[in-house]
Amino acid sequence: MFCKTCGGLLVPKKTEYGSWMSCPQGHLQPELNQERTTITTKNLRQAANIEVASDENILAVYDHVCKKCGHGKAQLIEISCSYSDEDNIYRFKCGKCGSVEQMEGKVK
Numbered sequence: 001m002f003c004k005t006c007g008g009l010l011v012p013k014k015t016e017y018g019s020w021m022s023c024p025q026g027h028l029q030p031e032l033n034q035e036r037t038t039i040t041t042k043n044l045r046q047a048a049n050i051e052v053a054s055d056e057n058i059l060a061v062y063d064h065v066c067k068k069c070g071h072g073k074a075q076l077i078e079i080s081c082s083y084s085d086e087d088n089i090y091r092f093k094c095g096k097c098g099s100v101e102q103m104e105g106k107v108k
Contacts (some may be wrong), residue, residue: 003025004027005024005028006025011068057096060073067099075092075093090103
């Protein structure tokens with residue numbers, strides 16, 4: 001490659017932007033973009049904070065009576081099978097005390 005201004009042979013030059021072919025005389029090459037462009041954007045949609053009120057699990061939406069505390073709602077936890085001859089494991093986690101009961105599937 002040759003310089004468009006003086007016709008000299010371009011040599012590789014390392015800069016903070018990467019490697020470029022540059023003229024030994026310091027002429028800029030018009031087809032090479034040697035400037036760094038920075039695009040800055042601001043997040044317009046802020047995330048909503050999730051607050052836990054009265055120590056209850058907000059994911060506990062299934063009707064299930066806890067054997068430990070008697071609370072009426074529980075979170076459903078499904079554990080998929082790891083082999084084809086196994087069943088899925090279903091557990092209910094109490095929304096108030098956090099105790100876990102296994103409902104279906106193989107017990108280890």
